[in-house]
Amino acid sequence: MHFVRYLQHWLGGTGAHLQVTDFVPVMHPIRQWADTFPWAALVSAIEQSFDQRFPKKSPRGRRPVPLRVLFALELLKHELGASDEDICHRLRTDFAVMYACGLRDYQVNPSQAHFVLPETLCEFRSRIDETLMDELIALQAAAAMEAGLVSPAHLVIDTFPCEQGSQRVTDATTLYKAQKKRSS
Amino acid sequence: MRCFGRQCRGHGHVFVKLVRQTEQKLLALGEPITALGQHAQQLLAQATALSDATRERFAEAFTAAMRSHAHIRQQSTRLIHGQKLRHCKLVNAYDLTIAPILKGKSNCPTQFGRKPGIMSDPATGFLFAIRVPEGNPSDPSYVLPLLDNVQKAIERVTTPQRPRVHSMAGDLGINDTALRQALHARGILTVGIPKTVAPLTPNPSPEEVLDILNEAGLNRQRTPHQVHLACACGYSRPVVESHIASLLSRGAGQVRYKGHPGAVVQLGMTAMAHNGAVVVRIRQQRLSKRAQKFRRLLGLRHRKINEINNPKN
Numbered sequence: 417m418h419f420v421r422y423l424q425h426w427l428g429g430t431g432a433h434l435q436v437t438d439f440v441p442v443m444h445p446i447r448q449w450a451d452t453f454p455w456a457a458l459v460s461a462i463e464q465s466f467d468q469r470f471p472k473k474s475p476r477g478r479r480p481v482p483l484r485v486l487f488a489l490e491l492l493k494h495e496l497g498a499s500d501e502d503i504c505h506r507l508r509t510d511f512a513v514m515y516a517c518g519l520r521d522y523q524v525n526p527s528q529a530h531f532v533l534p535e536t537l538c539e540f541r542s543r544i545d546e547t548l549m550d551e552l553i554a555l556q557a558a559a560a561m562e563a564g565l566v567s568p569a570h571l572v573i574d575t576f577p578c579e580q581g582s583q584r585v586t587d588a589t590t591l592y593k594a595q596k597k598r599s600s
Numbered sequence: 601m602r603c604f605g606r607q608c609r610g611h612g613h614v615f616v617k618l619v620r621q622t623e624q625k626l627l628a629l630g631e632p633i634t635a636l637g638q639h640a641q642q643l644l645a646q647a648t649a650l651s652d653a654t655r656e657r658f659a660e661a662f663t664a665a666m667r668s669h670a671h672i673r674q675q676s677t678r679l680i681h682g683q684k685l686r687h688c689k690l691v692n693a694y695d696l697t698i699a700p701i702l703k704g705k706s707n708c709p710t711q712f713g714r715k716p717g718i719m720s721d722p723a724t725g726f727l728f729a730i731r732v733p734e735g736n737p738s739d740p741s742y743v744l745p746l747l748d749n750v751q752k753a754i755e756r757v758t759t760p761q762r763p764r765v766h767s768m769a770g771d772l773g774i775n776d777t778a779l780r781q782a783l784h785a786r787g788i789l790t791v792g793i794p795k796t797v798a799p800l801t802p803n804p805s806p807e808e809v810l811d812i813l814n815e816a817g818l819n820r821q822r823t824p825h826q827v828h829l830a831c832a833c834g835y836s837r838p839v840v841e842s843h844i845a846s847l848l849s850r851g852a853g854q855v856r857y858k859g860h861p862g863a864v865v866q867l868g869m870t871a872m873a874h875n876g877a878v879v880v881r882i883r884q885q886r887l888s889k890r891a892q893k894f895r896r897l898l899g900l901r902h903r904k905i906n907e908i909n910n911p912k913n
Contacts (some may be wrong), residue, residue, distance in 0.1 A: 422860040445880075452879035453872075494850045494866075511632045541857070541865055546842035550729070550749055556875055557728045558756035561763055565882050566726040567898045568750055569826075570833045571719050572769045572792065573743060576847075578855050578867070579713040 433521040439511035449495060450488070450516035454559035458552055459484045465548045481532055486540040488517040489532060500534035509532050620750065632667040635688060637666040663693065694714060714855055714863045717742035718843065718871070722833045723894040724887065725843040726878045728753060730871045732864045739773035744782060766822060767792055767830030771837075784816045792834035800834040846874050 440447050444503045460485050485507075492513060493503045506513045508530055514522060624896070639663050642654055716732045717739075729749035731742055754763055768783055769792025780790045791812055794800055801808065809824045812831075816822075852870045855863045881887060887895070 444642050448883075452876045452883075463663070468853055483620070490869055491873050491876070494870045495876065497849075510837075511906070515791045520850075525735045542861075544865050544868075545861060546732075549864055550752070553727070553729060553868060553871060553875075554749060554753035554756060556872055557726070557750070557753040560726060560879055561757050562759055565879055565902060566721050566724060568721065568728055568754060568763050569766045569898055570722060570769070570830055571750065571765060571767070572722045572835060572840060573717065573719045573726065573746060573774065574771060574844070575621045575715050575739060575742060576844045576852075577713060577715050578852055578863070580855055589624075592612055 433523050436511050436514045436520050436522055440515045441598075444512055444594040446482050446492070446495075446516050453491075453553060455484060455488075455518065457559065459487065461551050461555060462487060462544075462548065465545075465551075466543060469545075470543060481536055482518070483540075485517040485519070485532060489513075489537055492516055493537075500537050504530055504532050504534050504537065506598060518555060615888065633669045634666055637662045691805040714860075714867070716747055716830075716852075716863075716867050718847070719746040720840075720843050722836070722839050723898075724878050724882055725846060726766050726882075727843070727871045727875055730867055732860070734860050739770075740776040740779045743768070743774055743779055744769070747783075747786070759857075766826045767833070769793060769830075769833060769835040771835050784818065787818060787821045788825075789816055789818065789822055789830045791827065791830045794835060800831065802832055802834070804828065804831050833894065847871065847879070850874055 442448075466483070489503050489507065492498070494501065496503070496506075498506065503513070507517060508528075510523075557566075557568075561568065640794055644650075644658055644662070647655070650658070651836055715736055716730055719729045720727045729746045731746050731749070733742070747768075750765060754765075765786075765788050767789035772794050774851065775793055775795055780884060781795070783790050789812070792800070804812065804827065806824070809827045812827050813819050813822060813824075846866075847870055850870045850873050852867055855866060857863060857866045885892075
């Protein structure tokens with residue numbers, strides 16, 4: 417009986433809330449990294465920009481995924497070198513990723529295969545424009561300057577090339593690849 | 601078949617005959633677009649039942665369709681009539697989302713992509729601003745927009761003593777007289793930007809310091825100590841390379857998102873993730889000796905707050 421009660425939340429689908437902070441040590445790299453961001457200011461800037469550019473037309477519908485979660489996932493994706501799918505899967509299973517996303521309570525629900533779909537992350541990304549991106553970087557820099565961690569007194573500037581990651585498939589490239597395959 | 605670029609750097613062949621066949625269909629299909637687009641725009645102006653937002657959306661779609669056809673026609677003219685193309689200029693004639701980069705490797709895969717500019721703190725590598733322009737503009741054109749972004753960040757600081765930009769360092773590419781004058785007008789020293797390939801002086805004599813201040817016209821704004829610091833953190837390729845390497849390790853080497861807005865988002869997020877890692881390093885005191893000394897000189901010493909609050913005695 418005790419054993420069944422112990423596993424009740426796994427069997428029944430709901431159970432006690434788990435504290436995410438209990439599972440992520442203070443010295444965990446993702447926790448330390450996540451604690452450096454001024455989340456409140458960043459999320460507020462995103463909300464303000466989205467409200468102006470994409471006003472809500474109807475109050476109906478399911479509640480959206482919090483912007484804090486989506487934004488943290490997007491940043492984590494680059495920090496960990498993961499793909500959209502990978503990072504969304506890790507959010508379901510990795511407590512450190514949950515911590516970075518600002519989730520402090522976790523209630524087990526085995527029927528829920530995912531918290532955030534990769535498509536949702538892609539949709540969020542497509543709403544970010546250049547002005548907002550500049551503002552976010554400025555907010556992060558301002559927070560670091562206020563904390564006395566960095567100073568803009570002496571700066572260095574440079575450029576670097578980034579190659580095009582993927583190119584569209586055209587008839588010419590398809591034929592070229594076919595010819596190359598045949599010759600090899 | 602026409603070949604672009606050097607043979608030794610891989611095959612850069614484009615099958616002109618095939619492209620011609622494809623584009624003839626595209627051009628035939630899109631021929632009436634200009635006339636139809638103009639007619640539709642006239643009708644759109646007369647349609648009073650539509651809301652302003654809808655009308656604007658339709659107008660943008662029509663303009664984009666007309667522009668797209670014009671682009672194909674222009675590239676087609678270049679390709680068919682045997683007009684010689686510029687070296688490394690074209691790999692996919694009709695893709696609007698890619699931008700050429702003439703610098704970097706010659707006729708290698710990096711010839712197309714983006715050329716972002718970064719403005720960072722030389723001691724720690726913290727990025728204050730990043731800019732991803734369209735196409736491949738000249739290097740000096742990056743400086744003032746990036747500096748404006750840094751200024752916006754400074755304006756957000758609420759502490760009584762607001763930080764200021766004292767000096768700017770860059771490579772020989774941004775050695776531009778007009779740019780130097782613009783920076784001096786903002787009270788920024790340009791000792792870190794070399795004028796020749798000769799190495800910069802890390803320890804200037806008092807006379808040289810005076811010359812630098814006189815040349816910039818900043819006698820009353822900048823102190824000799826600041827000039828010494830500016831000379832010490834002049835442009836150094838290994839320092840900048842380390843900042844770029846950190847960005848590349850976070851996926852900035854390849855633009856995977858679509859178009860210019862995608863590149864802006866990807867590189868912006870990469871820069872923010874990098875900044876987070878830099879702050880962790882600063883908090884943990886994992887900095888080079890040079891960086892620690894530089895931070896000390898700037899008054900950014902690491903304060904052991906816990907030890908002050910809980911003295912041992």
